[in-house]
Amino acid sequence: MVRNDYLKEATYTARQEENCVKLYNVRHFDLPSTFENGQCFRWERMDSDRYIGVAKGKVLEVKKDGDLYLFYNTNLQEFEKVWVPYFTLDIDYDKVIKVLSKDPLLEKAIAFAPGLRLLRQDFHETLISFILSSNNNIQRIKKIIGNLCQAAGKDIRYNGKIYKTFPSIRDMKHLTCRDFLDMGAGYRSKYLEHTIQRLCCEDIDASFLRTCSLDQARKTLQQYMGIGVKVADCILLYSGTRYDCFPADVWIKKIMRSYLDDRFSVDDILEYASSVFGPYAGIAQQYLFHYARFHL
């Protein structure tokens, strides 16, 4: 059972304005480190503190203005229902950071990007996106996902411009290996076709993934082609399904091996993360990954 003792009363104030929702008093929320740490692939930087993205089937524009955050193309009711969970404004980062900072490496990693926040993204979008991530780089992942959305997503309009939603599993049911190859997905194309067909007849019970053991959750996801331990952990974490996993990619391996022991296997790293960071391991991983990419 995953304990959610780090969830508590929200520490923000949201108010409806004429053409946007204004967010006050939010702590630990930085747009660049949240959107550009490799957890999401559909946010576009307009300028240093303004982003436009598509998520939850909607277009959202977020702008930082001093201590305020402005959310355009939404309203207060939708903000509370959709965007608060999406931006994990219900996670008490003061508490998480206090616990994680006891580890000296985490203390440095958090100091580097104290506003990095986990996004609780759509489950199937996360699953498909991270199958595409394997042995790939973030820039190319974004490009392939852009092609996929262009090919199979639904139109949504914002400020006179057409955006595309991330396609649902049903939207992608007709796509073949050939189509994914044309999008640039490479050898992952076969995985996508296979997994999408399987998800059509056998969906995943997200509440089971939340309540079972981490090993069970990993094994459940690994039954789908293209998902191994690392991708499974990314799906669990970045969909906000659970926070005790620890996606160990090449950057995490590098920084953990240099910090701990050069001979550490992936299993050693996972065991260390679980024992030291416990229920916050996934959030610790985000800080570490971001830090490693700028310092190694």
Next chain:
DNA sequence: GACCAGGCTAACT
């Protein structure tokens, strides 16, 4: 050219 990128599958010992 070689090597790398948020690895996985399948085919070996």
Next chain:
DNA sequence: AGTTAGCATGGT
């Protein structure tokens, strides 16, 4: 059960 080649693609 553990180890490793092969895999598409594009950038440095």
